Amino acid sequence: MRFSVFLNARSMRPEDDRQLMHDLETHAILARDRGFSAIFMPDHHFNGYMPLASDSFIFAAYLAAKMPEIHFGFSVVSVPLHHPVRFVERINLLDQITDGKLLVGVGSGTTPEEMIGFGVNYKDAGTVSERNLELAEQLWAKGMEDPAIEIDNGPHQGRVLQRIAPAAYTPGHARLMPVAMKESSARRAATHGWPAFIPAFTPPNIGGTEPFIHVKKYFDAYRAMLDEAGHDAPTIASALDWTTHTYQAVHVAETDEQARDELMVILRSYQDAIEREAEFNARAESDDANRKTDRTPNALTDDWIGTWCLYGSPETVIEHLKPYQALGIGNILCGTVTGPLTEERLRLGNQTLDLLSRKVMPAFGGGRA
Known part of the structure; x- marks a missing residue:
């Protein structure tokens, strides 16, 4: 089982943005040095979620020049916000x-x-996203002399006459990783032989004390579709190798008691940031076309912690993860810098990287492969 790092820290003030980016670069390099398999980044805008997330493609390219040996991922690209070209x-x-x-x-x-x-x-x-992905597939397949591709999808317009440059390195194109919560998304991943996020982000019901039930439900559905698609064994193995379960906050300490105490400090700061952002989200919901039907749950509740957090001593974390390995999850994505990134928060994140790499990862087959 692989372990990857999710750079999901927040900046609370404009004057903190630059230091945060430098700190996350240092944290990513430490993760590389400790044997983590990949660095994942979010794609978010305006809300202070993270300065580099406004264009994580650029930040990924910057890090890739420094760390050519590891993988890079996005968790996840908000497809409706990107022109398909x-x-x-x-x-x-x-x-x-x-x-x-x-x-x-x-x-x-x-x-x-x-x-x-x-x-x-x-x-x-959802509609714009689905159409953008259809258009992206057409653009990836287009040759120089093929008919023009017409783009007419909400705010995204255009007419592409030639091919996309550069061409992809990966045959067809780079692997996409749908969030396997909807049947259509799970089937997209399975049909193409791609990995998926299982389930990733907010499930229909917070898992609370039994989050594994949700993970198994979505994994089993995706795994059955992967088998039904008729892929050869190497394709299935490659897809499962990167199929990912996400923890928004991961914190490891020498003892369970220390880990819980430090986690609550982290989550209180995180919840403060969420509440600040709620005011701006409310302003955006000024009409029915932009009103959400669900609400971001309180991160200080046992249900949220049970669903989205992985914490404890190395021994406790190992026992927690064993069923996920047995299920077939290939990659654990660890939010090691969740919340506003202070000097103390960075220290705790680095502590987690150290303990995961020395005491947890060896129990699941070691580090980067």
């Missing part, structure tokens, strides 16, 4: 830069605030 061009360029070590998580986005900044109504996000 730019989406395909950037993925192809990163696919070339990384020699194919690229994993592009795709989803329809999370907040109305982000959607309205790009001229997309929140209620249309």
Whole structure:
């Protein structure tokens, strides 16, 4: 089982943005040195979620030049916010830069605030996303002399006459990683032989004390579709190797008691940031076209912690993860810098990297492969 790092820290003030980017670069290099398999980044805008997330393609290219031996991923790209031409061009360029070590998580986005900044109504996000992915496949397949591709999808317009340059490094194109919560997304991943996020992000019901039930449900559905697609054994093995379960907050300490105490400090700061952002999300929901039907749950509740957190001593973390390995999850994505990134938060994140690499990862087959 692989372990990867999710750079999901927040900046609370403009004057903190630059230091945060430098700190996350240092944290990513430490993860590389400790044997983690990949660095994943989010794709978010406006809300202070993370300065580098406003264009994580650029930050990934910057890190890839420093760390050519590891994989890079996105968790996840909000597809409706990207013109399909730019989406395909950037993925192809990163696919070339990384020699194919690229994993592009795709989803329809999370907040109305982000959607309205790009001229997309929140209620249309799913439809725009599906059409953008269809257009992307057409653009990846287009040759120089093929008929023009007409783009008419909400705010995204255009007419492509030639081919996309550069060409992809990976045959066809880089691997996409759908979030396997909807049947259509799981089937997209399975049909193409791609890995998937299982389930990733907010499930229909917070898992609470039994989150494994949710993970197994979505994994089993995806795994059955993967078998039904008729792939050869190497394709299935490659897909499962990167099929990912995400923990928004991972914290490891020498004892369970220390880990819980430090986790609560981290989550209180994280919840403060969430509450600050709620005001702006409310402003975005000024009409029915941009009103969400679900609410971000409180991160200080036992249900949220049970669903989205992995914490404890190395021994406790190992026991927690054994059923996921047995299920067939190939990659554990660890949010090691969740919340506002202070000097103390970075220290705790580095502590987690150290203990995971020395005491947890060896129990699951070692580090990077």
